[in-house]
Amino acid sequence: MSNHENALDNALRAAAQDYAVAPTTINKTPAIPSPHDKGHSCKGQCGQPGHGVYDATTNAADVRRLFALAPKAVGYLIACRGRLVGLDIDRKNGVDGYATLAGLGHEHGFAIPEMTTTVFTPSGGAHLWMTVPEGVTVPNSVGRIGAGLDVRGTGGYVVGPGSTGRAGVYVFHPDLGYTDPQPVPEQLLRLMLPPAPLVRPQRRSSPMPGDAAGRALEGLVNVVLNAPQGERNSKLYWAASKAWAHVGDGHLAAGDVEAELIAAAVQVGLSDGEARRTVTSAERGVRA
Template sequence: MSNHEKALDNALRAAAQGYAVAPTTINKTPAIPSPHAKGHNCKGQCGQPGHGVYDATTNTADVRRLFGLAPKAVGYLIACRGRLVGLDIDVKNGVNGYETLAELGRKHGFEIPRITTTVFTPSGGAHVWLTVPEGVTVPNSVGRLGPGLDVRGTGGYLVGPGSTGRAGEYTFHPKTGYTEPQPAPAALLALMLPPPPVVRPQRRVTTAPDAAGRTLTGLVNVVLSSAQGTRNDRLFWAASKAWAHVADGHLAAGDVEAELIGAATQIGLGEAEARRTIASAGRGVHA
């Protein structure tokens, strides 16, 4: 069996277990080139393949079709969606992520579940599969938890077991194999989540209230006029502008949140998603 066939076989097995998959190259990158020019923000809305993790699917026929479009694929990715997150432990370039994780556990009082899916990487590291509560969004991060520890969260992916990389094969833990991913310890989950935005004390308002109201109304209208596929981006843009006015003392934080969340839910975004986007925009302004 070729590496391509082995990757397809393992990808189909993962898809049957409910994991969304897509083919990858020997460099562990998505195997189907993008149909768009650089700088696009399409996440598959065009209906064509070539959108990386957004191609990932659990449909058997679609998995076969994707691999058929990527004859040089020797691996597959598993999209981190829903409740699945991955803890990527690296051991390379003098960094030992296992030591970092052990120290983090001692400091914050948690242990990684002993029986959860663990995939060993060719370099000596591991991908630990964990789950988070329904509705919780964990962002991707590189080294934020500490040296050699990355988090594969929403919009990220894990290399599937049975994939081949330049350094070798990704394999299940030999003693446990595949097992149901276990919940991330609460203390670890808290570390994975971004800190809440810091809203500085408001300065004295120097803009007339009616002018401030018109500014916020204009930003709300930007959100309300968003087309399908641009809603979250335009909400982020409007929130960034609004938080800048909060920092200048021209708008109240509570008004900004209430008005933008209201507009976002009117156009079909979930309240939790809208809150996360608005908070993320606030962190950018206050960074």
């Protein structure tokens, strides 16, 4: 059986268990190219494939169709949606996520459920699948809760077991196999959720005719929300620079710019502190 056939077989098995899946490349990225130009905001509303995690489906016929469109796919993603979240524990480049997690557990008084779904990664780490209470939205984050710990929340995904990456194959814990994801410990869930936003007095200036300022800010927020991994900070800086220029012209309020852009950046995985520093840096650049 080829790696492509193996990935499809495992993806179909996951879909039968009601996990939404889509094909991935050997680099663990979505395997179907986008049908849109760069910078689009479509999340599948157009009806075409090529929207990454938003292609994910539990329908077997659709899974087969997606894999047929991605002949080089050797893995699959599992979308974190509904109550499912993933905790990605990295152990590489001198960082030990297991040690970080143990330290957080000791400090905050929690333990990871022993029987939750565990998928070992080729680099020596693991993906832990867990659940959150109904209606709770956990954002994606990279290293925010601790070194070597990434959170895969709403709009994110984990790599499915049986997938092939450049370093090897993702496999279930050999002693557990598949088990139902268990609830995230309450203390860990608090760390995963973003801090409450600072409430600042906001002075709204008069919008441009037809509320063009609001539409402009919405467009800049979408640039941040659709920024690919590795470009999120640079896209935030670009969007913030444009937004601060509108503030300088008197068309947007500074408080609106900060609140909207920082919230979007946190949603796509930047830490609140990192997002604030980038937005502030962009303001200094515009005023220089």
